[in-house]
Amino acid sequence: MPFVLRRLLVLLTRHIDGVLLSAILLLMFTGLLTLFSAANGSFGRLSDQLINMMVALGVMWAFANIPPHYLMRMAVPLFLTGCALLVGVALFGEIVNGARRWLNIGITRIQPSELMKIALPLMLAWYFNRNEASLKLRNYVIAAVMLAVPAALIMRQPDLGTALLISASGGYLIFLAGLPWRIIIALAAAAAAGMPLLWSLMHDYQRQRVLTLLDPGSDPLGAGYHTIQSTIAVGSGGVLGKGWMNGTQTHLDFIPERTTDFIFAVYAEEFGLLGNAALLGLYLFLIGRAMVITANAPTLFARLLAGSITLTFFTYAFVNMGMVSGILPVVGVPLPLVSYGGTSLVSICLGFGILMSINTHKKLVQT
Amino acid sequence: MSELSINPGIEIRDSERELQRFRGRLALTGIFVLLLFGLLFLRFAYLQVVQHRHYSTLAEANRISVLPIAPHRGVILDRNGVLLAHNYSAYTLEITPSRAGNLEQTIDELATIVEITPRDRRRFRKLLEESKRFESLPIRTRLSDEEIARFAVHRYRFPGVEAKARLFRQYPQGEIFSHVVGHIGRINQREIEQLEKSGRLANYRGSDYIGKTGLEQSYEAALHGTTGVEEVEVDSGGRAVRVLSRTPPVSGNNLVLNLDAKLQEVAYQAFGDRRGALVAIDPRNGGVLALVSKPGFDPNLFVDGIDPQSWNELNGSPDKPLLNRAAAGTYPPGSTFKPFMALAALFYGKRSPQQVISDPGYFMFGGHRFRDGRPVPLGAVDMHRSIVVSSDVYYYTLANELGIDPIARFMEKFGFGSRTGIDIAGESAGVLPSTEWKLRRFKQKWYAGETISVGIGQGYNSYTPLQLASATATIANDGVMYRPHIVDYVEDIRSGEKTPVEPKPLRDLALKPEHLKVVKDAMVGVNKEGTSARVFADAPYVAAGKTGTAQVIAIKQGEKYVESRVAERHRDHAWFIVYAPADNPTIALAVIAENSGFGARAAAPVARQVLDYHLLGKLPAKPAEAD
Numbered sequence: 001m002p003f004v005l006r007r008l009l010v011l012l013t014r015h016i017d018g019v020l021l022s023a024i025l026l027l028m029f030t031g032l033l034t035l036f037s038a039a040n041g042s043f044g045r046l047s048d049q050l051i052n053m054m055v056a057l058g059v060m061w062a063f064a065n066i067p068p069h070y071l072m073r074m075a076v077p078l079f080l081t082g083c084a085l086l087v088g089v090a091l092f093g094e095i096v097n098g099a100r101r102w103l104n105i106g107i108t109r110i111q112p113s114e115l116m117k118i119a120l121p122l123m124l125a126w127y128f129n130r131n132e133a134s135l136k137l138r139n140y141v142i143a144a145v146m147l148a149v150p151a152a153l154i155m156r157q158p159d160l161g162t163a164l165l166i167s168a169s170g171g172y173l174i175f176l177a178g179l180p181w182r183i184i185i186a187l188a189a190a191a192a193a194g195m196p197l198l199w200s201l202m203h204d205y206q207r208q209r210v211l212t213l214l215d216p217g218s219d220p221l222g223a224g225y226h227t228i229q230s231t232i233a234v235g236s237g238g239v240l241g242k243g244w245m246n247g248t249q250t251h252l253d254f255i256p257e258r259t260t261d262f263i264f265a266v267y268a269e270e271f272g273l274l275g276n277a278a279l280l281g282l283y284l285f286l287i288g289r290a291m292v293i294t295a296n297a298p299t300l301f302a303r304l305l306a307g308s309i310t311l312t313f314f315t316y317a318f319v320n321m322g323m324v325s326g327i328l329p330v331v332g333v334p335l336p337l338v339s340y341g342g343t344s345l346v347s348i349c350l351g352f353g354i355l356m357s358i359n360t361h362k363k364l365v366q367t
Numbered sequence: 368m369s370e371l372s373i374n375p376g377i378e379i380r381d382s383e384r385e386l387q388r389f390r391g392r393l394a395l396t397g398i399f400v401l402l403l404f405g406l407l408f409l410r411f412a413y414l415q416v417v418q419h420r421h422y423s424t425l426a427e428a429n430r431i432s433v434l435p436i437a438p439h440r441g442v443i444l445d446r447n448g449v450l451l452a453h454n455y456s457a458y459t460l461e462i463t464p465s466r467a468g469n470l471e472q473t474i475d476e477l478a479t480i481v482e483i484t485p486r487d488r489r490r491f492r493k494l495l496e497e498s499k500r501f502e503s504l505p506i507r508t509r510l511s512d513e514e515i516a517r518f519a520v521h522r523y524r525f526p527g528v529e530a531k532a533r534l535f536r537q538y539p540q541g542e543i544f545s546h547v548v549g550h551i552g553r554i555n556q557r558e559i560e561q562l563e564k565s566g567r568l569a570n571y572r573g574s575d576y577i578g579k580t581g582l583e584q585s586y587e588a589a590l591h592g593t594t595g596v597e598e599v600e601v602d603s604g605g606r607a608v609r610v611l612s613r614t615p616p617v618s619g620n621n622l623v624l625n626l627d628a629k630l631q632e633v634a635y636q637a638f639g640d641r642r643g644a645l646v647a648i649d650p651r652n653g654g655v656l657a658l659v660s661k662p663g664f665d666p667n668l669f670v671d672g673i674d675p676q677s678w679n680e681l682n683g684s685p686d687k688p689l690l691n692r693a694a695a696g697t698y699p700p701g702s703t704f705k706p707f708m709a710l711a712a713l714f715y716g717k718r719s720p721q722q723v724i725s726d727p728g729y730f731m732f733g734g735h736r737f738r739d740g741r742p743v744p745l746g747a748v749d750m751h752r753s754i755v756v757s758s759d760v761y762y763y764t765l766a767n768e769l770g771i772d773p774i775a776r777f778m779e780k781f782g783f784g785s786r787t788g789i790d791i792a793g794e795s796a797g798v799l800p801s802t803e804w805k806l807r808r809f810k811q812k813w814y815a816g817e818t819i820s821v822g823i824g825q826g827y828n829s830y831t832p833l834q835l836a837s838a839t840a841t842i843a844n845d846g847v848m849y850r851p852h853i854v855d856y857v858e859d860i861r862s863g864e865k866t867p868v869e870p871k872p873l874r875d876l877a878l879k880p881e882h883l884k885v886v887k888d889a890m891v892g893v894n895k896e897g898t899s900a901r902v903f904a905d906a907p908y909v910a911a912g913k914t915g916t917a918q919v920i921a922i923k924q925g926e927k928y929v930e931s932r933v934a935e936r937h938r939d940h941a942w943f944i945v946y947a948p949a950d951n952p953t954i955a956l957a958v959i960a961e962n963s964g965f966g967a968r969a970a971a972p973v974a975r976q977v978l979d980y981h982l983l984g985k986l987p988a989k990p991a992e993a994d
Contacts, residue, residue: 132385176392178385229603232429235414235422248430252602273415280404291397295390303389311396318403325410 063353075126085112129301161331241272435573438592441619466527542663549581550666592619625654639990652870653849701915704824754889766822775801800827915942943970
């Protein structure tokens with residue numbers, strides 16, 4: 001191989017983690033396969049999603065090449081911008097489908113909560129890293145406030161799903177940063193006591209989702225319809241599944257949102273318990289690899305950021321599959337790397353890009 | 368030195384300890400991940416293994432829908448193959464109220480695309496009250512191709528509104544056959560219950576209509592056919608995606624009638640604008656050749672539910688177009704009862720044919736003067752003459768001599784006072800008076816004076832034209848009585864197999880031929896030299912008849928019935944019974960023309976036109992005029 005080409009290849013792949021990439025590609029392939037069936041064998045969505053994947057992999061490559069300390073410098077401005085935009089949404093946001101989530105910035109509309117998904121872990125990781133030498137209870141309180149402000153703003157939009165996911169990503173980070181156990185226990189107790197308060201703060205449709213989860217049959221044509229039909233799809237799949245392109249629930253239009261949030265119902269119906277086990281295994285493999293990267297990260301900033309990204313990814317997968325199989329309420333969370341849609345694909349690949357960067361830049365840091 | 372050496376050491380230990388602590392926490396989250404994924408796996412296993420059968424069933428139930436395919440209803444044909452009821456395919460516009468939102472608004476908007484008359488709206492509102500919200504109800508029927516095309520363009524604006532291709536029942540002969548053929552209509556709750564009780568409801572899945580009256584009702588089982596079944600795969604919107612299996616429906620059987628459509632029409636038109644009824648029977652087998660009740664109504668109005676205004680018009684009309692006068696209307700038979708009375712006299716041996724009775728124009732009984740309306744008394748009357756000129760006194764005295772119960776016992780054999788068993792519903796039994804009947808009906812004993820007017824067919828006597836036609840046919844057929852039946856045979860259109868409605872001899876009255884001859888000769892005499900001689904003066908065939916007049920109101924003692932002084936609806940009904948040809952009868956009939964006075968004047972000309980057509984194929988130029 002000519003020297004120039006070999007050099008280029010090294011340049012391109014230097015910061016790519018082969019193990020992570022292969023797991024990601026396998027999941028993406030699974031997604032395309034399922035999407036093809038969910039779209040009744042049409043290539044329209046498939047080619048759209050292929051483009052999304054290319055873009056997402058490009059973003060991943062780009063972030064893999066950004067050394068972690070550059071990211072650290074971006075943490076504060078990104079977080080402040082995110083908060084400002086969220087306030088902007090609350091004040092001037094556009095209402096779409098009853099929720100104020102979008103901000104028109106002249107050129108295009110943006111959804112600042114998406115930005116917060118990466119800005120918040122960055123900020124918290126930066127903050128804990130800065131105070132690494134002398135972590136006191138006060139630091140955890142301040143971190144909690146930094147978490148609570150954007151979470152509250154997003155919850156008010158209202159966007160319960162994103163608010164919970166962002167809270168989770170911050171929560172994991174604070175936990176990994178060494179939040180004392182006595183505080184954790186106290187918080188758990190307070191949370192249990194605060195449930196009624198949370199209930200009173202929820203919007204009607206959010207309460208409805210919780211109630212519907214407890215008894216989907218209470219509203220079989222309304223809020224419970226999604227859960228009932230997706231549960232039927234999963235259950236009727238059996239051990240071996242009905243076979244690719246053969247899911248009746250899927251192809252007769254019984255599964256709502258079957259290319260996006262409910263794509264797992266399509267997958268489970270057609271590939272059965274074996275397919276589900278394989279998918280869980282694939283996710284575990286990806287998460288496991290990410291955890292190894294996290295454990296070996298050189299700085300506290302890198303460790304906390306990597307841990308948060310890893311566990312948030314897990315949360316997406318768990319919440320989505322739990323929702324489709326009827327053990328969690330219906331929140332708008334896609335199945336990571338599988339569901340159709342560019343935004344989530346890009347933000348997840350961006351996270352894996354950061355993980356790869358952390359893994360491949362540590363030698364430089366150490367030397 | 369010590370500080371220098373210790374400090375880095377502490378720092379290294381510290382960060383080493385921090386790392387260990389971090390890895391410990393990370394391991395905990397790893398366990399957390401495994402636990403939750405384990406929980407997911409258990410959930411999948413529960414759904415996909417333990418509950419698999421349950422969810423498979425639900426998925427199948429989601430997927431497969433069994434759709435009934437309504438069979439084609441059999442058609443009804445007259446004896447010559449003329450269509451009396453048939454089906455044609457056309458479009459209806461139907462609304463499912465539960466899916467349509469604001470109904471008024473939907474209908475208003477529809478009205479801008481296809482014509483919707485106020486009558487359509489009224490009918491729809493009535494259907495709406497009678498139906499469930501999820502049933503699909505027609506707002507417009509029989510849409511033109513152009514209207515369908517226009518609706519198709521705007522379809523998206525109308526959720527819950529559908530254009531359906533459907534078979535319509537049509538009665539091309541309209542009101543002429545309204546009481547015989549009857550009509551179908553939308554199945555109501557009571558009929559659903561009846562079908563359920565008889566175990567036939569399953570066969571009506573997919574059928575919206577059922578026979579309501581006439582032959583449509585009485586031959587419902589033969590006409591309806593067997594509903595087919597289609598198993599289809601449906602999507603979540605309930606739209607059929609593909610057919611999995613199909614059991615085709617079996618079309619209903621056709622009815623071929625004894626009825627002659629042309630004869631029926633001749634009879635119907637012969638009445639002109641008078642009300643009345645006519646029943647013509649083939650005496651040799653009981654086949655009904657014509658069964659007319661005038662006025663009729665357009666049965667097509669009822670097929671898709673009649674609108675309230677049209678219903679009120681029909682139901683409230685003093686002409687009672689909905690009443691089947693032929694089978695359900697009862698009238699005193701008047702003098703048409705006399706031939707039967709004469710047979711009774713001979714049967715009981717009370718009078719010989721030659722025995723002469725003096726007719727002074729009245730008959731005194733218990734201080735009551737029973738009149739004979741004519742101005743000049745008849746004088747000496749034997750049995751033959753009593754029928755030919757229709758002597759009242761002859762029969763007053765005869766009735767008195769016979770007594771009411773022997774009369775009733777004899778008349779019962781001719782079917783008076785009991786249903787003939789014709790193959791349409793709604794028949795009246797009429798009233799055959801007897802001591803037992805009066806006791807049952809009024810809880811009173813019978814007075815001998817009441818027997819007198821029974822002898823001339825007045826009093827409590829009350830029979831349907833059908834009973835009179837059947838009794839006349841029995842005389843014509845020498846005492847062998849058949850059950851009148853409209854349907855000749857039921858035809859299976861697939862196999863071509865014909866199942867005849869067997870002529871059923873009800874009974875042989877065992878009348879003596881010499882007795883019959885006396886009465887039959889007298890009835891020939893009626894048309895030759897008697898009360899209806901003028902009507903049959905130029906007839907090229909010999910017909911045996913009897914005129915009659917049924918009183919509508921009682922005339923007081925010492926008063927004379929003057930037609931012009933009596934309100935039209937209180938005038939007497941005109942009767943005529945006849946069979947022909949006299950020596951080998953092929954038709955026997957009874958006609959009543961309501962409020963038309965003396966029988967020979969109004970009823971006999973109607974009968975003449977019917978006989979002329981039946982025997983000679985002669986079509987009348989205009990309605991029968993009163994003689």
